[in-house]
Amino acid sequence: MLVKFNDLLKQFQIHKEEYEQKIKDIMESGYYILGNEVKYFEEEFARYIGSKYCVGLASGLDALIIAFRALGISEGDEVIVQSNTYIASVMGISINGATPVFVEPNEYYNIDSSKIEEKINSKTKAILVVHLYGQASNMKAIQELCDKYNLYLIEDCAQSHGAKYDGKMTGTFGDIGCFSFYPSKNLGAFGDAGAIVTSNEKIADKVKILRNYGSEKRYYNKFVGYNSRLDEIQAGLLRVKLKYLNEIEIEKSKIVDRYLNEINNPKVILPKIENNCTHVWHLFVLQVEERDTFMEYLKKNGIESIIHYPIPPHLSEAYAYLGYKKGSFNIAENYSDKVVSIPLFIGMKDEEVSYIIKIINEY
Numbered sequence: 001m002l003v004k005f006n007d008l009l010k011q012f013q014i015h016k017e018e019y020e021q022k023i024k025d026i027m028e029s030g031y032y033i034l035g036n037e038v039k040y041f042e043e044e045f046a047r048y049i050g051s052k053y054c055v056g057l058a059s060g061l062d063a064l065i066i067a068f069r070a071l072g073i074s075e076g077d078e079v080i081v082q083s084n085t086y087i088a089s090v091m092g093i094s095i096n097g098a099t100p101v102f103v104e105p106n107e108y109y110n111i112d113s114s115k116i117e118e119k120i121n122s123k124t125k126a127i128l129v130v131h132l133y134g135q136a137s138n139m140k141a142i143q144e145l146c147d148k149y150n151l152y153l154i155e156d157c158a159q160s161h162g163a164k165y166d167g168k169m170t171g172t173f174g175d176i177g178c179f180s181f182y183p184s185k186n187l188g189a190f191g192d193a194g195a196i197v198t199s200n201e202k203i204a205d206k207v208k209i210l211r212n213y214g215s216e217k218r219y220y221n222k223f224v225g226y227n228s229r230l231d232e233i234q235a236g237l238l239r240v241k242l243k244y245l246n247e248i249e250i251e252k253s254k255i256v257d258r259y260l261n262e263i264n265n266p267k268v269i270l271p272k273i274e275n276n277c278t279h280v281w282h283l284f285v286l287q288v289e290e291r292d293t294f295m296e297y298l299k300k301n302g303i304e305s306i307i308h309y310p311i312p313p314h315l316s317e318a319y320a321y322l323g324y325k326k327g328s329f330n331i332a333e334n335y336s337d338k339v340v341s342i343p344l345f346i347g348m349k350d351e352e353v354s355y356i357i358k359i360i361n362e363y
C-alpha cells in the first residue's frame with residue numbers, strides 16, 4: 001500500500017461545489033482586493049477565535065513580521081522564542097532587526113516556561129510563544145512573566161487554529177496572535193494567506209495601515225509599509241473552509257486516537273498532551289532513535305514521512321551570524337535528530353491508518 005504524507009486534493013473534493021461556486025462568484029463580482037470577502041472573513045475569524053479584531057494578510061510570515069513592526073520592536077531589542085520552532089517564527093523577529101533569544105522546549109515541544117526568566121534582561125521586549133505541531137502551550141506562567149516584566153506577548157498560531165489552553169483559544173492570550181493559512185495548515189487556503197488577531201483596536205488599525213503601503217487613505221502614506229493584503233479569492237475560500245474547521249479537527253483527532261491507542265512499538269515515542277491544553281494535530285510527530293533507518297523502513301513499505309524540523313534555527317545557515325554552535329541548545333538539537341511526522345490528513349482511509357499502525361508496530 002502507498003500512503004502519501006498529505007493529500008490536499010481530498011479536502012477540496014469533499015466540498016468541491018461550494019469552493020467552485022465561491023470562486024465563480026468572486027470572479028464575477030469584479031472586486032479582487034480588500035473587498036467584502038476579506039471583511040467578512042476577518043469578522044468571522046475574529047468571532048471564531050474570540051478576539052475583537054482580525055486583519056487578513058498575505059502569509060503567516062508577514063503576520064509575524066508586521067506584528068513585531070506594529071509593536072515597535074526593532075534593532076537593539078530582544079525577543080524570547082523557543083529553540084525548536086519553525087524558522088519563520090525567528091525570521092519574524094530578526095527581519096525587524098531585533099535579536100531572537102532562544103529558550104529550550106519542554107516534553108510537549110512547546111516553550112519550557114521555567115527557563116524563560118533567566119533570559120530576561122533590560123533589552124527584552126517580548127515573548128513569542130509558538131503552539132507547535134498544534135498543541136496549545138501552557139500560558140499561565142508565561143502570562144505572569146509578561147505581566148511581571150512588562151513584556152509584549154505574541155503567539156505564533158500558524159499550527160494551532162482552534163487549540164485551547166484552559167478553555168481559551170490560542171491567539172487570545174497575548175497582544176497579537178499570528179496565523180498562517182498555508183494550504184497544509186488545519187485552516188488552509190488554496191495559496192498563501194495569513195492574518196493577525198488582536199483585541200487592541202490601535203494595533204488592529206496599525207496593522208491594517210501597514211499591510212497596504214502604510215496608507216490609511218489612498219496615496220497618503222503614514223509609514224513605510226508593505227503590500228501584504230489577503231486577496232478576495234483566498235478570503236472567500238477560507239470562509240468556506242472555516243465552516244468545516246470543526247469537522248477537520250474531529251476527523252484528525254479520530255485518526256490520532258487510533259495512533260495513540262494502537263501504536264505500541266517501544267522503539268517509538270508518541271506525542272504527549274499537557275494538562276489543560278488541547279491539541280489540534282497539525283502534525284503527528286513521533287520520536288525514534290536511528291531515525292534514518294526508521295524512515296527508510298517506512299519508505300520501503302510505501303509510507304511517506306517528513307521531519308519537522310531537521311535543523312533547529314540556531315544551527316541554520318541563515319542564523320550563523322548569531323554565533324551558536326552544535327551543543328548550544330541540546331534539547332532542540334536532540335529533537336531535530338529524532339522527530340519524524342507520519343501521515344495525517346483529511347480523507348485518509350481506515351485501511352491506510354491500520355496499515356501505518358501495523359507497519360510501525362512491526363518495525
Ligand SMILES: *Cc1c(COP(=O)(O)O)cnc(C)c1O
Pocket residue numbers: 059060061062085086088089130156158159180181182192193194
Ligand atoms: C507555517 C508557519 C509559519 C509561516 O507561515 P507562512 O504562511 O508559510 O508564511 C510560521 N510559523 C509557524 C510555526 C508555521 O508553522
